Amino acid sequence: MSHSILVVDDTRSMRKMVATVLQAAGYQVEEAADGAEALDKAKGRVFDLVVTDHNMPRMDGVTLVRALRGLAEYDDVALIVLSTETGAELKAKGREAGATGWMAKPFDPEKMLDIVKQFVS
Amino acid sequence: MSSAAAKALGDASAFHAIFFEEADEHLVSVESLLLRLDPSAPDAEALNGIFRAVHSIKGSAGMLGFAEIVSLTHVFENLLDLLRKGERALTRREVDAMLRAGDVVKSQIAFRRGNLPQAPDMSAAEAELRELATAGPAAAPRRFDVRLGPLARPIEAAELEMMLAGLAEMGELGSRQIDNVAGGEIRFELSLAGAEADLHSVLALVVEPALIRIGNEKQPVSEKKQPVNDDSVDLFEAPAAFRARRGADRRQTPRRENDRAAPAPAQGEAGSIRVSVEKIDRLVNLVGELVITEAMLAQQHGAMSDLARHTRNLQEAVMAIRMVPISAVFSRFPRLVRELAQRLGKEVEIRLSGESTELDRGLIERITDPLTHLVRNAVDHGMETPVEREVAGKPRGGEISLTASQRGGSIRIEVRDDGRGLDRAKILARAAERGTPIAADAPDHEVWQLIFEPGFSTAETVTDVSGRGVGMDVVRRNIQLLGGTVELASKPGSGTTVSVSVPLTLAIIEAMTVGAGGKTYVLPLASVIESRRVERGEIRGIAGQGQTLRVRDEYLPVQRLGKSDELAVVVEADGARAALLVDELIGQQQVVVKSLEANFRKVPGIAAATIMGDGKVALILDIGQIVRRAERAAA
Numbered sequence A: 001m002s003h004s005i006l007v008v009d010d011t012r013s014m015r016k017m018v019a020t021v022l023q024a025a026g027y028q029v030e031e032a033a034d035g036a037e038a039l040d041k042a043k044g045r046v047f048d049l050v051v052t053d054h055n056m057p058r059m060d061g062v063t064l065v066r067a068l069r070g071l072a073e074y075d076d077v078a079l080i081v082l083s084t085e086t087g088a089e090l091k092a093k094g095r096e097a098g099a100t101g102w103m104a105k106p107f108d109p110e111k112m113l114d115i116v117k118q119f120v121s
Numbered sequence B: 001m002s003s004a005a006a007k008a009l010g011d012a013s014a015f016h017a018i019f020f021e022e023a024d025e026h027l028v029s030v031e032s033l034l035l036r037l038d039p040s041a042p043d044a045e046a047l048n049g050i051f052r053a054v055h056s057i058k059g060s061a062g063m064l065g066f067a068e069i070v071s072l073t074h075v076f077e078n079l080l081d082l083l084r085k086g087e088r089a090l091t092r093r094e095v096d097a098m099l100r101a102g103d104v105v106k107s108q109i110a111f112r113r114g115n116l117p118q119a120p121d122m123s124a125a126e127a128e129l130r131e132l133a134t135a136g137p138a139a140a141p142r143r144f145d146v147r148l149g150p151l152a153r154p155i156e157a158a159e160l161e162m163m164l165a166g167l168a169e170m171g172e173l174g175s176r177q178i179d180n181v182a183g184g185e186i187r188f189e190l191s192l193a194g195a196e197a198d199l200h201s202v203l204a205l206v207v208e209p210a211l212i213r214i215g216n217e218k219q220p221v222s223e224k225k226q227p228v229n230d231d232s233v234d235l236f237e238a239p240a241a242f243r244a245r246r247g248a249d250r251r252q253t254p255r256r257e258n259d260r261a262a263p264a265p266a267q268g269e270a271g272s273i274r275v276s277v278e279k280i281d282r283l284v285n286l287v288g289e290l291v292i293t294e295a296m297l298a299q300q301h302g303a304m305s306d307l308a309r310h311t312r313n314l315q316e317a318v319m320a321i322r323m324v325p326i327s328a329v330f331s332r333f334p335r336l337v338r339e340l341a342q343r344l345g346k347e348v349e350i351r352l353s354g355e356s357t358e359l360d361r362g363l364i365e366r367i368t369d370p371l372t373h374l375v376r377n378a379v380d381h382g383m384e385t386p387v388e389r390e391v392a393g394k395p396r397g398g399e400i401s402l403t404a405s406q407r408g409g410s411i412r413i414e415v416r417d418d419g420r421g422l423d424r425a426k427i428l429a430r431a432a433e434r435g436t437p438i439a440a441d442a443p444d445h446e447v448w449q450l451i452f453e454p455g456f457s458t459a460e461t462v463t464d465v466s467g468r469g470v471g472m473d474v475v476r477r478n479i480q481l482l483g484g485t486v487e488l489a490s491k492p493g494s495g496t497t498v499s500v501s502v503p504l505t506l507a508i509i510e511a512m513t514v515g516a517g518g519k520t521y522v523l524p525l526a527s528v529i530e531s532r533r534v535e536r537g538e539i540r541g542i543a544g545q546g547q548t549l550r551v552r553d554e555y556l557p558v559q560r561l562g563k564s565d566e567l568a569v570v571v572e573a574d575g576a577r578a579a580l581l582v583d584e585l586i587g588q589q590q591v592v593v594k595s596l597e598a599n600f601r602k603v604p605g606i607a608a609a610t611i612m613g614d615g616k617v618a619l620i621l622d623i624g625q626i627v628r629r630a631e632r633a634a635a
Helices: A012-024 A035-044 A061-069 A088-097 A109-120 B002-010 B012-036 B044-064 B067-085 B092-113 B123-135 B157-170 B196-203 B239-251 B277-301 B305-321 B333-344 B361-382 B386-391 B424-434 B444-452 B472-481 B623-634
Strands: A004-008 A028-032 A049-052 A078-083 A101-104 B142-148 B171-178 B186-192 B212-216 B233-235 B323-325 B348-353 B358-360 B398-407 B410-417 B485-491 B495-503 B508-516 B519-524 B528-533 B539-542 B546-551 B554-560 B567-573 B576-582 B584-592 B606-611 B617-621
Touching (some): A004 A012, A004 A035, A012 A028, A012 A109, A012 B012, A012 B044, A035 A049, A061 A078, A061 A088, A078 A109, A101 A109, A109 B233, A109 B239, B012 B044, B012 B092, B044 B067, B067 B123, B092 B123, B142 B196, B157 B171, B196 B212, B277 B584, B305 B323, B323 B361, B333 B348, B333 B361, B358 B361, B361 B398, B361 B472, B361 B495, B424 B444, B444 B472, B444 B485, B472 B623, B508 B576, B508 B617, B546 B567, B546 B576, B554 B623, B567 B584, B567 B623, B584 B606
Parallel strands (some): A004 A028, A004 A049, A078 A101, B348 B398, B554 B576
Antiparallel strands (some): A101 B233, B142 B212, B323 B358, B398 B410, B485 B495, B508 B519, B508 B584, B528 B567, B539 B546, B546 B554, B567 B576, B606 B617
């Protein structure tokens, strides 16, 4: 069975790009437009990995990561933040919240797949 | 897998359409937020909203390789960041520069879409943003806490003096603690109205940049500089360790229930989806067919009230999909008014209400031009200059309000200004000049009608804004083409209100059906004035005017649709009337408009076609053309 990945980004084009890259590699992808929607979806089923933007309305990525880590079933799911913001302070906040890694936008599809593969297999 | 990634990447153009549409939406929201920004008290949430939109555009443009958009949005973002941190004061100039930046991005996108022949020059807008982002007007003074050190060696006394003197010129130096030895630190406070970047550049003249640490009230100097990680990926946990931990975790018992945080996400927003217009049009067409089929069935089987009701409800629901809020048109006016007023040296505020009133998407496009014209007129002709207003005992700033409301099957849009009002004497004089017959004591509303005459303009000077003589007549004709009406009310000294009424949709019209020469014709009800029996001998040839029918003291040109001369339908379009002679009046009903041009070809005098309950095609007459033809025949 293919692994399922939740892609969270309020920018539709960005979300579609991430989703398409992952789908092309055979992953099953679910999309959410902000942290709140993602959290809702994550409560309904357990994804094998989450890729989330940080700067989003309603609930930002780091807050989502923290909320997901509060759910027992997300204890050992890799949570990757994908953001144009790469300030050390923010990254540290992400790490503290429980993020598994931080990727910069614009991203290299190959690199993303490489990272994803390492965390879902 | 790498080939899969390359494939996904190589198909980046698949995302262009999404990106363009999304960027356009962002730019519209940026513009409306900018226009609502009050420079004296900028709303932090609005600035954040603008920042987020620009940020989104930059991110996706970066993925798609639109370098010039990335470059401009990057500077745009820098300026916004300074503004929201309060390091730059917001003035008109910033707002204008950001509006212009939004415009060039919009043009760039239009160019990328193939809607513009030439790529716009983005460099001027970008340079302007950059200039503002580096040397904008000063914000209120803030207190900086400056630390220089640890010093590799002492700074020369003269240099230090010069630096401190320079700083004292920039702002107000507060307490200082100077430990000017190797390994020491120089620390002082400075109240500065200028930017942190300027302060930095002054200090850098004397001290190595790496040793400069500047904090302000909001951000204290951090003791240790965090190393900046330039790598695009930063893993907080090694994959192998992660997998090992996960393996271990899985063997453990599940966590206790109370370990869970239970954040409640904000919910309850109205959901929406994007649907292409083509899909909706297809749906609208199919429902149209269903309405026709239902009418056929009803004819054959008599009462089928349930089917009729469901069909009608379904039709309404489907039509509702095509409806968009009029804010799509209204949103362009604040900027238009602002720029126009600036150009004309007037002070005008615009107020919008009823922006959520919905109308058919197709109408939105066709109502934009007439409304734009009315708004321009209001600013250009209606509104006085601040001085004129003061002399008249009015506040210097005028107000233009746009109001939309739904009335039954139509939408009413009012453009109201509190300007000088129409000048009755001037209009009458102009009418006399043009030889338009009107009594000197005619009631106001008749006098106002004159300005709808083609070529009638009282504007003393032809400005580049309006007043070229193509004015209200064009507005009225365009509105009438949509089956709507234009009314005008005005009071000297207190302003003018123009009310436009248009049907909510163009896909279905209220119509009168008539029979003539064995055929059924459809007349849009909006253009029907009355129908009456014609007595023998009433139709008379007037020398040089062809055949006419006298209706209420007016001789109307006659147009025969059939053979009989017994029934006349008086129709009006573009302010002119004609009498159509028909064989029978069939009734009044809603008809689904089908384009004749798309299915057959354009036919003079025919606006469109419809399918009647008996399955036959009936033609919908283009009353405007028919009236003009009747007039020509008469002339």
